[in-house]
Amino acid sequence: GQQLNQSPQSMFIQEGEDVSMNCTSSSIFNTWLWYKQDPGEGPVLLIALYKAGELTSNGRLTAQFGTTRKDSFLNISASIPSDVGIYFCAGSLTGTASKLTFGTGTRLQVML
Amino acid sequence: DTAVSQTPKYLVTQMGNDKSIKCEQNLGHDTMYWYKQDSKKFLKIMFSYNNKELIINETVPNRFSPKSPDKAHLNLHINSLELGDSAVYFCASSHWASGTTDTQYFGPGTRLTVL
Numbered sequence: 001g002q003q004l005n006q007s008p009q010s011m012f013i014q015e016g017e018d019v020s021m022n023c024t025s026s027s028i029f030n031t032w033l034w035y036k037q038d039p040g041e042g043p044v045l046l047i048a049l050y051k052a053g054e055l056t057s058n059g060r061l062t063a064q065f066g067t068t069r070k071d072s073f074l075n076i077s078a079s080i081p082s083d084v085g086i087y088f089c090a091g092s093l094t095g096t097a098s099k100l101t102f103g104t105g106t107r108l109q110v111m112l
Numbered sequence: 113d114t115a116v117s118q119t120p121k122y123l124v125t126q127m128g129n130d131k132s133i134k135c136e137q138n139l140g141h142d143t144m145y146w147y148k149q150d151s152k153k154f155l156k157i158m159f160s161y162n163n164k165e166l167i168i169n170e171t172v173p174n175r176f177s178p179k180s181p182d183k184a185h186l187n188l189h190i191n192s193l194e195l196g197d198s199a200v201y202f203c204a205s206s207h208w209a210s211g212t213t214d215t216q217y218f219g220p221g222t223r224l225t226v227l
Binding site for chain 2: 003033035037040041042043044045048086088099100102104105
C-alpha cells in the first residue's frame with residue numbers, strides 16, 4: 001500500500017530550537033492531519049488541514065497544506081522536552097471512507 | 113474519562129493460538145477502525161466499520177476477523193496466530209459524515225507478542 005514519506009526520519013535538537021519536518025506523497029490528498037505518538041501510547045491529533053495552502057496553528061505548532069496537495073509541513077517553535085515523540089502525517093481523500101494513509105514518522109528528541 | 117479504550121494492553125501468546133482484542137469508544141462516534149503498527153512504527157489500516165457495517169477491508173489475512181456488536185465496540189479476533197502478527201494494534205474512532213474525513217481518535221494500543 002501507499003506510504004507517505006516523512007523527513008527527516010529522526011532529529012536531535014536543543015531545547016528552545018525551532019523544528020521543521022515535512023511529508024510528501026506521490027498522489028494528492030484533500031485532507032492532511034498531523035499526529036504525535038508518545039512511547040506506549042496511541043497517536044494524538046495535533047492539527048487538521050482541509051484546504052490547499054491552508055496554514056493552521058495550535059500553540060507552538062504550525063502546519064501547512066501544500067499547494068500541490070501532495071505535501072504538508074509541520075513546524076514546532078521553541079521546542080521543550082515534552083515535544084519528544086514520533087510525529088506522523090496522514091493524508092486522506094474524501095469519498096474513501098475516512099481511510100487515512102500514514103507517513104513513515106519523524107522521531108524527535110530534545111536535548112536539554 | 114477514557115475516550116477510546118482497548119483491552120488488554122499487553123498480550124503474549126504462543127503461535128497457533130486464537131486471541132481477541134476488545135475496543136470501546138464513548139465518544140458517540142459511528143465509525144471505528146483497527147490499525148497495525150509494526151516494529152518500524154509503520155501504521156497501516158486494517159479494517160473500518162461504520163454503523164456496524166464493514167466499509168474498509170485492506171489486504172489482511174482472513175485469520176483476522178473484526179466484529180462490531182454495536183457502534184461503540186469493535187473487537188478483533190485473530191485465529192492461528194503467527195510470529196509475524198506480533199505488533200501493536202490500535203483501535204480508533206471518528207464521526208463519518210457523507211464519506212468525508214473526520215479526525216480519528218486512537219486508543220492506547222495493544223502490544224501483541226507471538227512466541
